Amino acid sequence: MVAQRMLAPVEIPAERRPGGRNGSPPPGEGGGGWGQEGAPSAATARLGVWVFLAAVSMLFIAFTVSYAARRAAPDWTPVALPPLLWANSGLLLASSVVLEGARRHWRCGDAGGTRAWLGLTVLLGAAFLLGQVAAWRELVAEGVFLASGPHSAFFYLLTAVHGVHLLGGLGGLGYALRRLARARPAEGTTGLMFAAGPGKATGTLDATRIREATVGEATGAAGADPGALLGNVAVYWHFLTALWLYVFFILWS
Amino acid sequence: MAHALPHLDARTVGELSFWRRYIFSQDHKVIGIQYALTSMAMAVLGGVLALFIRLQLGWPGRSWPLLGRLFPGGMPEGQMSQAFYLAAVTMHGTIMIFFVLTTLLTGGFGNFLIPLMIGARDMAFPFLNMLSYWLYPPAIVILLASFFVSGGAAGGGWTAYPPLSALPQAAPGSGLGQTLWLVALAVLIVAFLFGSLNYITTVLQLRTRGMSMLRLPLTVWALFVTAILSLLAFPVLLAAAIMLLFDRLGGTSFFVPAGLLVGTTPVDHAGGDPLLWQHLFWFLGHPEVYVLILPPMGMVSDILANNARKPIFGYRFMVGSMVAIAFLSFLVWGHHMYTSGMHPLLGTAFMTTTLVIAVPSAIKTFNWLATLWRGKIRFTSAMLFALGFLSLFVTGGLTGIVLAQPPVDIYFHDTFFVVAHFHFVMASAAIFAAFAGTYYWFPKMFGRMLDERLGRWHFWLTFAGIYATFFPMHYAGFMGMMRRIYSPQLYAHLQGLAPLNVFVSLAAFVLFAAQSIFLYNFFRSLFRGPRAERNPWGATTLEWTAPSPPPHGNWGPALPVVQRWAYEYSPPNAAQDFLPQTAPAAVPVGREPGALGGDGERRR
Numbered sequence: 001m002v003a004q005r006m007l008a009p010v011e012i013p014a015e016r017r018p019g020g021r022n023g024s025p026p027p028g029e030g031g032g033g034w035g036q037e038g039a040p041s042a043a044t045a046r047l048g049v050w051v052f053l054a055a056v057s058m059l060f061i062a063f064t065v066s067y068a069a070r071r072a073a074p075d076w077t078p079v080a081l082p083p084l085l086w087a088n089s090g091l092l093l094a095s096s097v098v099l100e101g102a103r104r105h106w107r108c109g110d111a112g113g114t115r116a117w118l119g120l121t122v123l124l125g126a127a128f129l130l131g132q133v134a135a136w137r138e139l140v141a142e143g144v145f146l147a148s149g150p151h152s153a154f155f156y157l158l159t160a161v162h163g164v165h166l167l168g169g170l171g172g173l174g175y176a177l178r179r180l181a182r183a184r185p186a187e188g189t190t191g192l193m194f195a196a197g198p199g200k201a202t203g204t205l206d207a208t209r210i211r212e213a214t215v216g217e218a219t220g221a222a223g224a225d226p227g228a229l230l231g232n233v234a235v236y237w238h239f240l241t242a243l244w245l246y247v248f249f250i251l252w253s
Numbered sequence: 254m255a256h257a258l259p260h261l262d263a264r265t266v267g268e269l270s271f272w273r274r275y276i277f278s279q280d281h282k283v284i285g286i287q288y289a290l291t292s293m294a295m296a297v298l299g300g301v302l303a304l305f306i307r308l309q310l311g312w313p314g315r316s317w318p319l320l321g322r323l324f325p326g327g328m329p330e331g332q333m334s335q336a337f338y339l340a341a342v343t344m345h346g347t348i349m350i351f352f353v354l355t356t357l358l359t360g361g362f363g364n365f366l367i368p369l370m371i372g373a374r375d376m377a378f379p380f381l382n383m384l385s386y387w388l389y390p391p392a393i394v395i396l397l398a399s400f401f402v403s404g405g406a407a408g409g410g411w412t413a414y415p416p417l418s419a420l421p422q423a424a425p426g427s428g429l430g431q432t433l434w435l436v437a438l439a440v441l442i443v444a445f446l447f448g449s450l451n452y453i454t455t456v457l458q459l460r461t462r463g464m465s466m467l468r469l470p471l472t473v474w475a476l477f478v479t480a481i482l483s484l485l486a487f488p489v490l491l492a493a494a495i496m497l498l499f500d501r502l503g504g505t506s507f508f509v510p511a512g513l514l515v516g517t518t519p520v521d522h523a524g525g526d527p528l529l530w531q532h533l534f535w536f537l538g539h540p541e542v543y544v545l546i547l548p549p550m551g552m553v554s555d556i557l558a559n560n561a562r563k564p565i566f567g568y569r570f571m572v573g574s575m576v577a578i579a580f581l582s583f584l585v586w587g588h589h590m591y592t593s594g595m596h597p598l599l600g601t602a603f604m605t606t607t608l609v610i611a612v613p614s615a616i617k618t619f620n621w622l623a624t625l626w627r628g629k630i631r632f633t634s635a636m637l638f639a640l641g642f643l644s645l646f647v648t649g650g651l652t653g654i655v656l657a658q659p660p661v662d663i664y665f666h667d668t669f670f671v672v673a674h675f676h677f678v679m680a681s682a683a684i685f686a687a688f689a690g691t692y693y694w695f696p697k698m699f700g701r702m703l704d705e706r707l708g709r710w711h712f713w714l715t716f717a718g719i720y721a722t723f724f725p726m727h728y729a730g731f732m733g734m735m736r737r738i739y740s741p742q743l744y745a746h747l748q749g750l751a752p753l754n755v756f757v758s759l760a761a762f763v764l765f766a767a768q769s770i771f772l773y774n775f776f777r778s779l780f781r782g783p784r785a786e787r788n789p790w791g792a793t794t795l796e797w798t799a800p801s802p803p804p805h806g807n808w809g810p811a812l813p814v815v816q817r818w819a820y821e822y823s824p825p826n827a828a829q830d831f832l833p834q835t836a837p838a839a840v841p842v843g844r845e846p847g848a849l850g851g852d853g854e855r856r857r
Contacts, residue, residue, distance in 0.1 A: 041458070043458065044377050044454055044458040044459070047453075047454050047457060047458060048377060048378060048450060048451075048454045051449075051450050051453050051454055051484065052446075054484060054485065055446050055449075055450070055484050055485070055487075055488050056488070058484075058485050058486075058488035058489055059489070059491060060492075061489075062488060062489040062491075062492035062493065062533060062536075063492050063496075065532075066492070066493075066496060066507065066529055066533065069526060069529050069532075070507065070524075070525070070526065070529070073524040073525075073526065074524065075506075075511070075523045075524030076524070146499070146503045146504065146505060147503060147504030147505050147506075150505075150506065150507075150524060150525075153499065153503075153505035153506070153507065157495070157496065157499060157505075161495070
């Protein structure tokens with residue numbers, strides 16, 4: 001679903017020549033570009049997230065290759081990883097689940113609920129990071145330092161680099177939270193103003209329109225749509241959850 | 254990450270403070286010019302470092318009292334120290350590759366041209382774009398600070414091979430200077446990543462109406478493919494740099510093997526693998542040379558077509574070959590490591606992929622020649638430099654085929670033959686394309702024309718200077734002269750090369766001096782050049798439909814709508830010898846299928 005939404009606007013319309021065989025565009029208009037103006041649309045922002053994640057993936061692929069190569073060396077001595085990491089993984093997984101909960105509340109038009117669930121996500125993410133630090137301290141207490149061996153070196157390196165990325169994700173969540181707090185109920189109604197573009201926000205709870213806004217099909221910019229922002233942050237956050245499980249797996253195995 | 258500040262409205266830009274408008278600007282054109290000007294300053298610095306190298310190689314061991322007074326650290330009593338020489342070699346390479354060519358071509362031209370050529374008002378994420386540029390000066394400061402620390406700047410070569418780069422005690426330049434080198438590179442990589450992210454998203458999402466992918470000018474295609482390359486290659490170097498920093502500062506052993514001695518002191522490391530660094534480095538390093546040569550290929554394509562007044566020949570093959578080059582560039586890194594120890598079969602595999610990459614390169618070359626064939630060629634300065642690019646690219650490309658073969662490379666490895674090869678194919682060719690692009694787009698960037706007469710002087714002196722400087726280096730390489738050598742006079746087999754080295758050094762000085770013509774022309778025209786009209790070259794692409802220089806937001810209230818491909822030059826039965834991409838479809842039947850490329854045979 002996510003991938004489809006990301007890809008759809010990227011697709012090049014089939015017609016390649018003005019008035020060509022695959023449908024006739026309006027006179028004076030060829031096919032091709034989207035002619036988007038103004039701030040990045042939700043789809044553009046989403047594409048940006050995926051492109052960024054491609055770069056992050058390459059970073060971790062490079063670490064993985066190094067890990068595999070280094071593991072073959074004779075001085076490889078596995079370190080017993082602290083069991084606390086299992087609990088940390090649970091926290092991060094839970095944060096992803098809760099984040100989806102926050103998005104469901106947003107889709108239902110419940111801003112207060114969204115904020116609460118999003119706040120819980122931030123707490124769980126922060127708890128994960130604290131847990132990682134605690135895991136480091138446990139290892140240090142056992143006398144396992146960065147330079148103790150290749151396995152410990154990779155453990156500290158990978159958890160640290162992942163942690164830095166997660167810190168960025170927390171920043172994104174915090175930003176989304178702040179933006180949601182600003183989405184005030186419109187005057188005289190109980191609904192929220194899910195600005196889908198100038199002149200479009202009527203202030204009423206129009207489920208269809210909200211849905212449209214959240215799936216990024218509205219013309220409004222991501223800057224005006226906390227729902228789209230939330231979706232983009234969620235893509236990044238879930239990716240980091242999956243990345244942690246991957247890192248945990250290769251460090252453990 | 255994904256979110257950018259709300260776009261600045263074209264109407265409010267007049268109210269922006271000086272700082273927001275010219276310094277911390279989010280306008281892609283200002284950012285492009287910032288990148289270009291900073292790169293130019295760095296190019297002068299990189300050039301001066303090259304002169305130091307040539308000074309030592311032309312007159313090894315000679316004393317230069319005046320320089321000794323200016324640089325007491327690097328040239329005590331006028332004699333260049335070994336550490337300073339090695340630092341000059343390392344920093345010349347680092348600066349020219351990362352801090353000049355990459356930043357100028359993708360940061361400068363990429364930023365300026367992409368939105369203008371696709372009909373967008375700005376990049377997709379203007380704030381991120383500003384951030385990208387503003388990571389560049391700190392990276393420069395960190396890099397240059399290394400000249401002033403104990404032990405001097407990094408001296409382990411621009412490839413920073415461990416253990417020289419991993420052990421602070423290994424050599425004078427392995428100390429703090431190397432740490433700063435790594436940090437500067439890491440910061441710059443982040444800047445490149447922000448830039449690439451922006452370029453990819455912008456090209457995919459912000460094309461104006463009618464601008465299908467196969468109507469994009471080849472410059473945009475080149476910058477787009479380059480952005481994908483950087484995005485996938487630079488994180489690998491970032492990972493390697495982080496691990497090397499851990500080795501240096503944290504006592505880990507990713508790249509340092511056991512049993513090393515520095516002097517007589519055993520090194521406290523175990524089990525690391527220096528070859529791992531080489532693999533990671535060249536996995537970036539080879540795509541990096543295509544990061545430097547693809548944008549020139551695109552820019553030269555557009556400039557050749559414009560000045561030959563002919564459609565580019567084989568548009569689709571041009572696009573396809575760029576994509577093929579980009580893909581193959583990830584599969585050839587091993588050819589830098591033939592002598593590092595590699596299974597012969599693996600060497601053969603890398604030889605094959607390396608030779609295969611010559612095929613798309615040759616397709617491009619022949620397409621350029623076919624574009625020129627029977628064209629009404631205008632020898633503008635931009636055209637001269639574009640033709641110079643062709644010459645240098647072919648000269649350097651042919652020696653690439655020689656070096657691709659392991660048995661030959663084992664002889665030539667780390668000699669001046671390699672230096673000559675990459676200075677032709679990557680460095681000079683890319684610089685020539687950058688000059689061509691500057692002469693071509695200067696009117697659009699600054700609203701004034703460069704002086705064409707000075708441009709021709711600049712071209713001929715630079716062209717002759719490049720060949721005089723680098724061509725003899727092939728011969729020095731044949732004779733076994735090692736690259737990065739400090740004291741060629743000590744080797745019997747190199748003593749006969751002394752006159753040749755003097756000649757090369759003199760040529761290098763002339764080449765450097767000739768660039769002052771360009772700098773004079775550039776800065777004089779910036780203020781005194783004749784005003785440029787909207788479309789001085791009679792070009793088809795969208796940037797020439799905007800005012801010169803374009804305002805914030807590039808176009809008035811309405812964005813241009815694209816009707817045809819970018820190479821409608823000399824259409825039959827038309828009033829003028831070009832049709833802009835925005836010209837309505839009133840053209841003779843059969844000429845409009847822009848997306849089909851220039852081959853007239855494939856009309857409907």
